[in-house]
Amino acid sequence: MSTTEPDYSLRRRLVSRTTILLMVVLLMLSFGVWHYARQAADYSYDRLLNSASLSIMEGVLVRNGEPDLDLPYAAMEMMQLAPSDKVFYQVTHQAGVLITGYPDLPRPPGFTPSEKPHFYNARYKGEALRLVMQSKRLTEAGASGWVHVTLAHTRNARQELLADILYKALLTLIGVMLLALVIVWLGINRALQPLSLISRTLQLRTPADTSQLSATPIQEVAPLVEAINSYQQQLLHNLDTMKIFIADASHQIRTALSATQAQLDIAAQVADPVTLPHRLGKIRQEHLRLSRLTNQLLAHAMVVHRGDTQQLDSIDIDVLLKQILTECVRDHAHSDIEFGYHCRCKNSVAPADGVSLREAIRNLLDNAVRYGPSNNQITLGLEPAPTAGLDIIVDDSGPGIPPHLRRQALQRFSRLSSTNEGSGLGLAIVEAVTQAHRGELFIESSPSGGLRIRLRLPGQFT
Amino acid sequence: MRMLLIEDNNTLADACREYFCNLGHPLDRAGSVEEAESTLSFGDFDLLILDINLPGRSGYQLLQSLRSQGSKIPVLVLTARAEVDDRVSALDLGADDYLVKPFDFRELAARCRALLRRERGDASNLMQYGNLTYDLAAQSMRINDQPIDLRPREIQLLELFLKNLDRVLTKDDIANRLYTFNEAYTPNAIEQALTRLRKQLAASTLIIKTIRGLGYLAHVND
Amino acid sequence: MRTALLGLASLVLLATALLGARQFNNTGLESARAQSEEQSLLIYSATDRTAIAPLLDAFQRLYPAVTLHYREFNTMELDQKMRQLSNYETPDLVISSAMDLQVRLVNDGFAQAFEDPVLNELPDWANWRNEAFGFSYEPIVFVYNKAAFNGRDLPRTHEALATALRSDGLFFQHRVGSYDVRTSGVGYLVASQDEVTSSISGRLQESLGRAFTQVYCCTAQILDAISSGELVLGYNMLGSYALARAYADPRLGVIVPHDYALVVSRVAFIPKQAPNPAGAKTLLRYMLSLEGQQVIGQQGELVAIHPQATGPYSVSALQQQQTIHQQSLNFHPIALGPALMVYLDQSKRRRFVNEWQNALLYDPIIP
Incomplete structure (x- = not known):
C-alpha cells in the first residue's frame, strides 16, 4: 500500500500538537497574568499613594486666616514603602495658589474638585509618574475654599511588583504546563499500549494459529480487533474455498484421467480390432474434455490473478467485441449457427482488462455454441447501462436456464445437467472477470426465449 | 511444399510428422533453435511451425533473427501458454498466425493451408x-x-x-x-x-x- | 518532545528578558587603571577638604593620569549651584554632608544611575535608587571636657542628659554647646531627625534651653570651646570630627549615646550631565570599595561605612571604645530617601525653626 504522506509517529504528532496547544494556552494565560499583575501593582500602590496623600491632607491647617501645611513625616515615610521611587508633592488652594511643594507638578486633565481622590498619569522631569489629587473643602472663617494635595511618585515599585507577580505566575504556569506535558506523554503512551499489544500478539502467532484475537473492553480499540478478526475470517474462508476448489478440480481431472486410462487399458487388451475405432473415439472424447477442463482451469486462475493485480486500462469495448466475434464466427463457420452484433453506445470506451475480458466473452460465446441447438442464433451486443457504464449482452436462442437454477449456474463445477460436456468453469470465469471489473453479472432470458447473459461494466472514469 | 517443425517434445513431433505425412506433406523437424538454424541454412522451406517454449534459446529469438535477416517465410507459432499477451507479442514479432496447445491436428492443418494459400496467392494464378x-x-x-x-x-x-x-x-x-x-x-x-x-x-x-x-x-x- | 522543550526554554528566556534582568555594564576598576588616559574630574563638595583629602590623595596615587579639580562650597551654596548649573562648568561628582539636600537633588532628577557590584557591600539605607550613595558612617555624639567631668557621671543616654541638665543646672548653665539649626545644615538635619526618632526630643530641647545652651555654626568652634573648658559638653556633635580631635587632644572625651545614636553619611552622586561619567564612576567605585574605605578607616576624619574596614575611624573601633558594661551601641543611620525632604518643606522648616528657637533660645531674663 502506498501513502502520499511520509511516515510519521502518532505519538510524536500527538505530543507536538499538544505542546503547541499548551504553548498557545500559556501565551494567552501569560497575557492575562500580565494584565492582572499590572492591575494588582497599580491597585496596591494607588492605595499607598491615597493613604499618604490623605495623611498630608491631615497636615493642612489654617494659620493667621491662611491655609498652611505641616507636612507629616509619616506621609513621606509611607511613601518610602516604594523604596526606590522619587516623590513629588504639591499643596495648593483657591485653584492653583501654591502653599508648598513642587509648583509645576502636572495637574489632572479636565479636573473638577471633588472629595474623591483623583488618580492620573503624567510625565514630569523626564519620569513617568503616577499622581493622585486629594481635595478638601475648608470651611473655616477667612480660609474657605478648596485645598488640593497632589502626591506623585515614579513607577519603579509598580514595575517591580508587576515583574515579581509576572515572574512567579509564569514560573508556576510553566511548571504546570511541563507537568501537563508529562501527563500527556504518559497518557499517550498508555493510550497507545493496546496497539503495541495487538501487534505483538500478531507477531508472535504461528501461521497455523487460526484463533481470533480476544475481544478488548476498550471501545476505541474494539473496531480494530473486530476488523482484524473479520479480515482473518475472510482469509480463512477464502482458504476453505480454495481447498474445496482444489478438491473439486482434482476430482474432475483425476476422473477424466482414469476414464482415459481405463479406455486405453481396455483398448490394449482388446482382441477384436473392429471395436478399436469405437474405443479410440471414446478416449478422444475424454481427452478433449480433459483439455478443455485444463484450459478453463488455467484461464480461471489467470483471470483471478489478473483481477488481483492488473490495473484497468481504457479500452474500446466495441472494437474488442468485434474481434472476439470475428474469431468465434471463423471457428464456427461450418455450423448453421447465426451470429449477430449490435452496438447502441456512442462512447464504448471503458476501463477494463482486455485480456481477461476477452476470456470472459469468449467463454460466453463458446457456452452459447456448446449448449445451444445447431441452428442457434447468437447475438453479441453492447448497450449503455441504465445509470452509467456498459452492458455487454450475449443472447442465444437455446433452452436457457430456468430462474431457480441461475444462481447455481455461477458456481464452479456446477453443471446443470449430467449429460452436457461442460467443465462447469465457464460462468465462474465470467463471474471472476466481472468481479475484477467491479461489475455485475445477470442471467436473464433472451427475447427469443433463450439465455441472456448481461455483463455490466461500471461507469467509466476519465 | 516443405515445412519445418521446431518442437522439442518427441511424441508431439512424431505425431505431427505422421499426420502431415498421411496428408502428403513432408515435415522436417528440429529440436532446438540451433538445429533449426542449421536446417534452415541447408534447404528452402515454405512454412515454419515454431514452438515458443524451447530448451535454450526461445522460439521468439529465432523468429526475431529470421525477420531481422529479412526472411518472409510464413511462421505459425505454437504456444503452451494461454496468455493472450504471448499471442500478441508473437504477432508483433512477425509471426503470421498462432495456435494454443493443446490443439486439434485438423485445426493445425487448416491454419497451415491458409498460410500457404496466402503465400502462393501472390505467385500463381x-x-x-x-x-x-x-x-x-x-x-x-x-x-x-x-x-x-x-x-x-x-x-x-x-x-x-x-x-x-x-x-x-x-x-x-x-x-x-x-x-x-x-x-x-x-x-x-x-x-x-x-x-x-x-x-x-x-x-x-x-x-x-x-x-x-x-x-x-x-x-x-x- | 525536543522541540517542545526548546519552545518552553525560549519562552522562559523571553519571560526573563521581559522581567528586565538588567545587565551590569561593568567598566572595571582595573581596566580604567590600565588605560591611564589623561583625564580630569571636577568634584563639587560640601565637606572640609582636609577630611576627604586622604581618600582623594590615595585615589590620585592609583590613577596618576587623572587630574582632580576640587571645589568647596557650604551645603546650601552647593544646592543652589547645582540648580543653576551653566553649560560652562558641570561637576563629575557631587559630595555633601547634607543628606536631605542631596536626596532632594536626586529626587529632582539631577543624578544619573551607577550600578556596580561594589554596591552589594553598601547598606540599603546608604543607597537610594542607585543614584545617591552614602560613603561614610558618622555617628552623632556627645563631646565633653574630661577635666570638668572629673568625678561626675557621664550622661550616656539622651534621657540621662536631659535629667542631668535639669538636676545639675548650675554645672551646665551656659556651658553646653550645640549647632545653630538656622545656620548649620548638619545641625538642622540632626535636630529634625531627633524629633523624628526620639520621643523625648521635646523635653531634651527644653532642658537644653534651660541650661542656656550656646549655639554655633560650626563643629570646630564648639570643639575649641570644650577643649578650653569654656564648655563642658557639646550636644549632637559630628562624631568624625570629634573623634579626630579626641585622638589628638586628651582633654576631650567622646560619648556615643547608648539609647540611640543617629548616624549621618556623606552623600555622593554623579550628576546627569557629568562630562566624564566613566571617570566619576571609577572614583565613586574606589570611594565605596574596601580599598578606599580602608583609607578612611586608617586616616580619618570621616568614618568608614564598609563593615570590613578597620582602623581608628571604623565602626568596629567605635564599638570597641564605647562598649561599657557589655551594652551594645544602637546606631540609627539616617536613611537616604524622600522622607528626608519633609523638613526641607518651607512651611515645615519655618515651623520647626520657630519651635526650636522657642525651646532653646528661651531667655528667662530677657523676655
Whole structure:
C-alpha cells in the first residue's frame, strides 16, 4: 500500500500538537497574568499613594486666616514603602495658589474638585509618574475654599511588583504546563499500549494459529480487533474455498484421467480390432474434455490473478467485441449457427482488462455454441447501462436456464445437467472477470426465449 | 511444399510428422533453435511451425533473427501458454498466425493451408480453396473440377472474399470495392448478388457467413 | 518532545528578558587603571577638604593620569549651584554632608544611575535608587571636657542628659554647646531627625534651653570651646570630627549615646550631565570599595561605612571604645530617601525653626 504522506509517529504528532496547544494556552494565560499583575501593582500602590496623600491632607491647617501645611513625616515615610521611587508633592488652594511643594507638578486633565481622590498619569522631569489629587473643602472663617494635595511618585515599585507577580505566575504556569506535558506523554503512551499489544500478539502467532484475537473492553480499540478478526475470517474462508476448489478440480481431472486410462487399458487388451475405432473415439472424447477442463482451469486462475493485480486500462469495448466475434464466427463457420452484433453506445470506451475480458466473452460465446441447438442464433451486443457504464449482452436462442437454477449456474463445477460436456468453469470465469471489473453479472432470458447473459461494466472514469 | 517443425517434445513431433505425412506433406523437424538454424541454412522451406517454449534459446529469438535477416517465410507459432499477451507479442514479432496447445491436428492443418494459400496467392494464378479452384487470370471458378458460370458482379464479389478470408467485410466495404463513385447501388443489390453467389457456392467448401449487424465473413472449411 | 522543550526554554528566556534582568555594564576598576588616559574630574563638595583629602590623595596615587579639580562650597551654596548649573562648568561628582539636600537633588532628577557590584557591600539605607550613595558612617555624639567631668557621671543616654541638665543646672548653665539649626545644615538635619526618632526630643530641647545652651555654626568652634573648658559638653556633635580631635587632644572625651545614636553619611552622586561619567564612576567605585574605605578607616576624619574596614575611624573601633558594661551601641543611620525632604518643606522648616528657637533660645531674663 502506498501513502502520499511520509511516515510519521502518532505519538510524536500527538505530543507536538499538544505542546503547541499548551504553548498557545500559556501565551494567552501569560497575557492575562500580565494584565492582572499590572492591575494588582497599580491597585496596591494607588492605595499607598491615597493613604499618604490623605495623611498630608491631615497636615493642612489654617494659620493667621491662611491655609498652611505641616507636612507629616509619616506621609513621606509611607511613601518610602516604594523604596526606590522619587516623590513629588504639591499643596495648593483657591485653584492653583501654591502653599508648598513642587509648583509645576502636572495637574489632572479636565479636573473638577471633588472629595474623591483623583488618580492620573503624567510625565514630569523626564519620569513617568503616577499622581493622585486629594481635595478638601475648608470651611473655616477667612480660609474657605478648596485645598488640593497632589502626591506623585515614579513607577519603579509598580514595575517591580508587576515583574515579581509576572515572574512567579509564569514560573508556576510553566511548571504546570511541563507537568501537563508529562501527563500527556504518559497518557499517550498508555493510550497507545493496546496497539503495541495487538501487534505483538500478531507477531508472535504461528501461521497455523487460526484463533481470533480476544475481544478488548476498550471501545476505541474494539473496531480494530473486530476488523482484524473479520479480515482473518475472510482469509480463512477464502482458504476453505480454495481447498474445496482444489478438491473439486482434482476430482474432475483425476476422473477424466482414469476414464482415459481405463479406455486405453481396455483398448490394449482388446482382441477384436473392429471395436478399436469405437474405443479410440471414446478416449478422444475424454481427452478433449480433459483439455478443455485444463484450459478453463488455467484461464480461471489467470483471470483471478489478473483481477488481483492488473490495473484497468481504457479500452474500446466495441472494437474488442468485434474481434472476439470475428474469431468465434471463423471457428464456427461450418455450423448453421447465426451470429449477430449490435452496438447502441456512442462512447464504448471503458476501463477494463482486455485480456481477461476477452476470456470472459469468449467463454460466453463458446457456452452459447456448446449448449445451444445447431441452428442457434447468437447475438453479441453492447448497450449503455441504465445509470452509467456498459452492458455487454450475449443472447442465444437455446433452452436457457430456468430462474431457480441461475444462481447455481455461477458456481464452479456446477453443471446443470449430467449429460452436457461442460467443465462447469465457464460462468465462474465470467463471474471472476466481472468481479475484477467491479461489475455485475445477470442471467436473464433472451427475447427469443433463450439465455441472456448481461455483463455490466461500471461507469467509466476519465 | 516443405515445412519445418521446431518442437522439442518427441511424441508431439512424431505425431505431427505422421499426420502431415498421411496428408502428403513432408515435415522436417528440429529440436532446438540451433538445429533449426542449421536446417534452415541447408534447404528452402515454405512454412515454419515454431514452438515458443524451447530448451535454450526461445522460439521468439529465432523468429526475431529470421525477420531481422529479412526472411518472409510464413511462421505459425505454437504456444503452451494461454496468455493472450504471448499471442500478441508473437504477432508483433512477425509471426503470421498462432495456435494454443493443446490443439486439434485438423485445426493445425487448416491454419497451415491458409498460410500457404496466402503465400502462393501472390505467385500463381490458380488458387485452391478446398474443393474450389479459382483462376485469377481467367476469372473462372471450378468446384470439384466442374466449371461454374458466374456473372461479373459475382466474380468481383468472390475475388473480394477470397482475398479477405476469415475477415469481416461490411456492406460499405463491399460497396466501396465493387462500385465506383458514379455507380448507384443499393444494399439490396449487394445482397442479391451475394445470394446468387452463395447458391453457386452451395457445393463448395467456401462458406460466406452473415453476421447480423456487422457484415460478412468468408471461410474455407477444409 | 525536543522541540517542545526548546519552545518552553525560549519562552522562559523571553519571560526573563521581559522581567528586565538588567545587565551590569561593568567598566572595571582595573581596566580604567590600565588605560591611564589623561583625564580630569571636577568634584563639587560640601565637606572640609582636609577630611576627604586622604581618600582623594590615595585615589590620585592609583590613577596618576587623572587630574582632580576640587571645589568647596557650604551645603546650601552647593544646592543652589547645582540648580543653576551653566553649560560652562558641570561637576563629575557631587559630595555633601547634607543628606536631605542631596536626596532632594536626586529626587529632582539631577543624578544619573551607577550600578556596580561594589554596591552589594553598601547598606540599603546608604543607597537610594542607585543614584545617591552614602560613603561614610558618622555617628552623632556627645563631646565633653574630661577635666570638668572629673568625678561626675557621664550622661550616656539622651534621657540621662536631659535629667542631668535639669538636676545639675548650675554645672551646665551656659556651658553646653550645640549647632545653630538656622545656620548649620548638619545641625538642622540632626535636630529634625531627633524629633523624628526620639520621643523625648521635646523635653531634651527644653532642658537644653534651660541650661542656656550656646549655639554655633560650626563643629570646630564648639570643639575649641570644650577643649578650653569654656564648655563642658557639646550636644549632637559630628562624631568624625570629634573623634579626630579626641585622638589628638586628651582633654576631650567622646560619648556615643547608648539609647540611640543617629548616624549621618556623606552623600555622593554623579550628576546627569557629568562630562566624564566613566571617570566619576571609577572614583565613586574606589570611594565605596574596601580599598578606599580602608583609607578612611586608617586616616580619618570621616568614618568608614564598609563593615570590613578597620582602623581608628571604623565602626568596629567605635564599638570597641564605647562598649561599657557589655551594652551594645544602637546606631540609627539616617536613611537616604524622600522622607528626608519633609523638613526641607518651607512651611515645615519655618515651623520647626520657630519651635526650636522657642525651646532653646528661651531667655528667662530677657523676655
